[in-house]
Amino acid sequence: MPARKFALPGAGDSRWQGVPMDSSPQRIVMPRLEALPHLRSAASPGLEEVVRFFHARLPLAWEIYVRPHFNGLSPDVVLLNPEVGLAVYRLVEYPIWEGGYAFRRDSPGSPLTLYVQDEAGAVPVINPFAALRSTRENVAELYIPTVRREWGSVGFGAVTAGLIFPYASEEEVTRFCADAAFQPHRYAPAVSREALARERVHRVFPESGRSRSKLMSETAAAELRAWLREPEYRAAQRQPLVFDPVQKPLVSTRTRSGLRRIRGAAGTGKTHVIAGRAAHLEAQGRRVLVLTFNNALIRYIRDLVDRARAPYCRDERVTVLGFHAWCKLICEQAGFTESYRALWRHHKPDEQRTEEGRQVALKHVCDEELPRLTERALETLDRLGGHRHTGYDALLVDEGQDWSPHWWHVARRAIRNGGEFILAADATQDLYGRAESWTDEAMSGAGFRGKWSELYTCHRLPGDYLPFVSEFASRVLSHKEGDQIPGTRPLQLHAPTQMRWRQVPGGRVPQYGALAVAELEPVAREDPAAYSDVVVVVPTRSLGVELVTHLEHLGINTVHTLQQDSRAASAAKRGFSVGNNGVKVTTMHGMKGWEARYLVVCVEAAESEKVRRALYVALTRLKVSETGVCSYVAVVTSDPQLRQYGCDWPVFIDETGVAGSGASA
Structure with a gap:
């Protein structure tokens, strides 16, 4: 089939020229519009125009998030209004002209698989309608628990999940939906290029005209922002x-x-x-x-x-x-x-x-x-x-x-x-x-x-946290010739580091480790960080696997290097990156050289010098924020020998029932 050329509707049109590339200070747009061409995976022209469309047409109360991780859902655009609700959009940018695609069942009773035509022939791609349904259900079920808890299935009304076809005509979109037996509706719109070109925001996003909904609240919005905010590492990757x-x-x-x-x-x-x-x-x-x-x-x-x-x-x-x-x-x-x-x-x-x-x-x-x-x-x-x-x-x-x-x-x-x-x-x-x-x-x-x-100058560790790391090295490690202990750091204003030490009973480190990650949600209300900035560090693979299981039970997506097969683990380590989407879980050895602004360290027994040095390495991975907001570190341990040191942390939580000194939660 010959290639078909596309012209983006509205691109270069005078109606679009008035939309500024810099984000309005009155609207939250993440990342900023001018940064879209510089993303690690550059935004397509279609995505840029869709974001401009929403930025120009929506009331200012709507926040715009471009390609947020969203715990692995990875939509193209998310719109959030704490008074109204949430909209999640995916773009369909491959050709859907007649004869350019086909829906087929690979076996009786199997779901519809979408094949699109390219130079190599028919290629299977993700069925956008199945992805749409999954996204809406996951958002309502997992990421706004306040709405789900208070309103049950009615809470689905707070979520719009739509498809945008920036290169397809109204006729092509209608036929494509019919072939998939999908009926667009108010909460699941299918948007053509004509709808974008006509500037009809109510056609693209029917709920945009609503000023208030009893289903939504600022509490629910805060729960969502923890998943939507751009991770700091992504912003940092655009800076020299x-x-x-x-x-x-x-x-x-x-x-x-x-x-x-x-x-x-x-x-x-x-x-x-x-x-x-x-x-x-x-x-x-x-x-x-x-x-x-x-x-x-x-x-x-x-x-x-x-x-x-x-x-x-x-x-x-x-x-x-x-x-x-x-x-x-x-x-x-x-x-x-x-x-x-x-x-x-x-x-x-x-x-x-x-x-x-x-x-x-x-x-x-x-x-x-x-x-x-x-x-x-x-x-x-x-x-x-x-x-x-x-x-x-x-x-x-x-x-x-x-x-x-x-x-x-x-x-x-x-x-x-x-x-x-x-x-x-x-x-x-x-x-x-x-x-x-x-x-x-x-x-x-x-x-x-x-x-x-x-x-000599430590640039990574927050200034108020640095003395605690130095004290750990002095009190817990056996001194060796050549040891380098973090010293001074340049004067830099930043929010106080949140430091939390939790002493737990033996065998309970994985459960409390998962809890430490979940506890970041209220922290994120004041500092809306992305969960993709969270790194969990463990001494052994077995402890990490248990912890990942508990995180998944809490609905928290993870990326880890804990594969049992040595070759698979090695491949996972090579692909492991701060750019991976999800809470990262790795061993203390695997964390060497890395840094994270949200750090959870879990250790059961630190009896040997080798484990204590690994724990020291883990503690030194905490990074001061480049934007001046807070960093967060939590240690979860059942080792009684570490208790005396942990008691001196600003927040010491004793889950063992053993009396001890130190600040309490």
Whole structure:
């Protein structure tokens, strides 16, 4: 079928030119209209025009939210009026001309599946009518519990859920609805391009003319805003990285030898410097390899590199990978695929081997055998004349305390002669026991001499929270040489950090952890944060799985890295990002290098130094808000040894019935 060209109705029309691109200060629009072209997934022309339409025609009391996460529903536009109700719209932008689509049942009794025609033939897509029904039911059932509780099924009257076809005629929309056996009505409109062009807001949104509804209230609106507000990370991703006077020369200059080692406590900006240096070298035409041990950190570093790049610079000369993923890549490119696969057969499930034995075998493969195989693969590539995955101009390693000196020597072989090398580390965050292998002799052998470049100023942690983290390090951790404790931070005005410590009975951490997330809802009434800004950190996969189950029972969507299969878990970590929609749940190891403004930390027993250091890492993930509003941290634990420290928190809640000092809720 030949391609059909579309012209957006009203685009370029004088009737639309009076609609300002900047949001009116009297209306809430999130994100702001001028930011729509700069979203991570840019708004289509059709979506921009629909938002302009509502912005120009609706009464000012209506709030507009563009592509909110909404706990995984992900509609295109949501309209909210605390006096009237809610409208959720999805755009249908694929062709629906006659012959361009078909509704079919793949098997008797199965739901209708929609197929649309493209160059490759008939392609299945989400049935918009099924999505519409699901959205309306989920909104009424889960996200405005006040309305549901007070009005029952009548509460559905507070919710409009519609489809907008910005490129389709009235005739095409009517036929499309009839083919799907869908009858549009007041609370489920199907909007054509003519309705938009005629500027008839009552046709697009019938409930827009209502000034008040007994079904809706400010309380219900507050419940919804917690899901609708743009997460802070999304706004931050549109802002360039800013570096302090100590960080700037590390980003913009090279040492005489080309080698530099950077250390600093949590939150001092080591990863920001790595990203900034990578972008700076890329702008000079250099190829940069950024490696880290933590797979969950890859997407975060990529996002920071994007923010550090100069506007419109997208040369993509920066490669960001986990060390072991890079090793696999090198082995495959050198033709060592079978040898690579053979390594992993040693730790496959075996009835004759205990779980501890499998973990020992896995560690030996990761720490010793795979790096040695990668060295051989690099030698092969060198003999073949190099490859695009070697011959980089710079190697930048983040979370270097997680590396062994052997890994460093292997990765260095991918860099050209005269290249640049940076190692950023914090021994206090050593969770794998490898930092101690970096002796003075090992450092010298790696090419490092002289003093470290030091980062002292903590930019991440809120000023009123910083003393509690430092106190934890002093009182709870065993001191080791090279430990970096967060010190001062620049003067920055921000709302008081909400700190809550909950001491709970043994075995109840998952339930109370889910409660700590749910308790954010009243906090969000004063500071309407998105639940996508919430990160829950746990020490073990098993605890995390239990907690996710409790969150789902509360109707809270999650994104996690807790898959049982090691390969699936590794893939989930690589795809894990602050940009993921939903409350994020990950392990303390997986959270290294990350930051969050809403943080819930759950731990049952912290008896070993290893777990206590992991807990310290988790506590240092709290981020001060870039907009000056409050940050929130809650710790849920059943470990009695942590009780004395927790009693000193501003809010200490004792669920165990054991008397203790400290502030109470």
